[in-house]
Amino acid sequence: MRFYLNLSPVRTLSYIPFNYQYAISALIYKKLAQANEGYAEFLHEKGYAQNQHSRHFKLFTFSNLQGKFSVSKKALKLESNEMGLILTCHMPEFAENLIKGVFTDQHISIGDHTAQSDFTITQIEVLPKFLFDDASEVIPTVRLKLLSPIVMCRKNSRGNDDYLSPEDEDFIPLLIYNLKEKIAVAYGTEAAEEEVFEVFIGGLDNIKSRLVTIKAGKYAETKVRGFLGFEMEMKGSKRVIQLAMDCGCGGMSSLGFGCVEVSL
Structure with a gap:
């Protein structure tokens, strides 16, 4: 919702x-x-x-x-x-x-x-929902409007997080993997295995990054880098695209990252 x-x-x-x-x-x-x-x-x-x-x-x-x-x-x-x-x-x-x-x-x-x-x-x-509840029907590719930065992380050799730009070759695979995990939690492991969807990235000349401080001024203060300003499209079942809108794309969604909506 x-x-x-x-x-x-x-x-x-x-x-x-x-x-x-x-x-x-x-x-x-x-x-x-x-x-x-x-x-x-x-x-x-x-x-x-x-x-x-x-x-x-x-x-x-x-x-x-x-x-x-x-x-x-x-x-x-x-x-x-x-x-x-x-x-x-x-x-x-x-x-x-x-x-x-x-x-x-x-x-x-x-x-x-x-x-x-x-x-x-x-x-x-x-x-209102942009999509119907039919979980099986595949819809045409939709453009997603970014309402907040998307955070994607990859562990480096030191065990720390590298925050990935959409230009990084691992950005899309990790984003898809993250959404697959959310599908498994929301609808079950079998549903996650059956769902096939694609993500496309464009507008890379307009990429912007935003460094956000979490728990600013506290002992547990951390800095997170997200990216926005680029174009993103998704093709898959209506259920998957609705879940992406409901739960967010990428990591740290509950801190206000990865919020998207279908751009009409």
């Missing part, structure tokens, strides 16, 4: 930290906890997996903040009386608890040690 959250600032002057991804991810868990503490704890600490030995996924993601901003010395200044956020998820229980949590308390705070502002969620809108 896909939601659009309309956010109105509580005060006239509102500042958002440059690295707002972790703050938004944290407030999503907070909203889930206001509806169901047990579910929020499960999702945060574990998430969904094929079995106890396989990789775990949260199966949600969100877009960059949508609004008019100017850049100040230490933060982003909101230059309008509202901003928006697209939030997508696969599991019905996530959607149910999110809606309950929002209506329990429509107040949120986005910030870190550099800047913080309060907002009211004035509207939560369920966005």
Whole structure:
């Protein structure tokens, strides 16, 4: 499912930290906890997996903040009386608890040690699906619009992560492998083995990278590099493309990376 959250600032002057991804991810868990503490704890600490030995996924993601901003010395200044956020998820229980949590308390705070502002969620809108529910029918190649940077990692010889550009030869294979893992968690191992889909990358002259600091100013601070500005197309079953939109493409989706939608 896909939601659009309309956010109105509580005060006239509102500042958002440059690295707002972790703050938004944290407030999503907070909203889930206001509806169901047990579910929020499960999702945060574990998430969904094929079995106890396989990789775990949260199966949600969100877009960059949508609004008019100017850049100040230490933060982003909101230059309008509202901003928006697209939030997508696969599991019905996530959607149910999110809606309950929002209506329990429509107040949120986005910030870190550099800047913080309060907002009211004035509207939560369920966005229409671009695709039908028929899982078997293959659709024509669709263009995907990137709503946030895509993160793809590859371990180097030192055991550290190299963040890959779409120009890297491993970018597409690793992206497909990541989505296959999500398919296996969402629909089962057999479904993941049966699904055949292709990803195409273009517009490489316009690639942009974004370095995002996670948990800025804390002991566990880490830096993540994602890429956007390029073109991406996908051909496969409607179920796979819908899952890519619901759960995100690439890694670290629950921190707001890899959010995409079909570009009409």
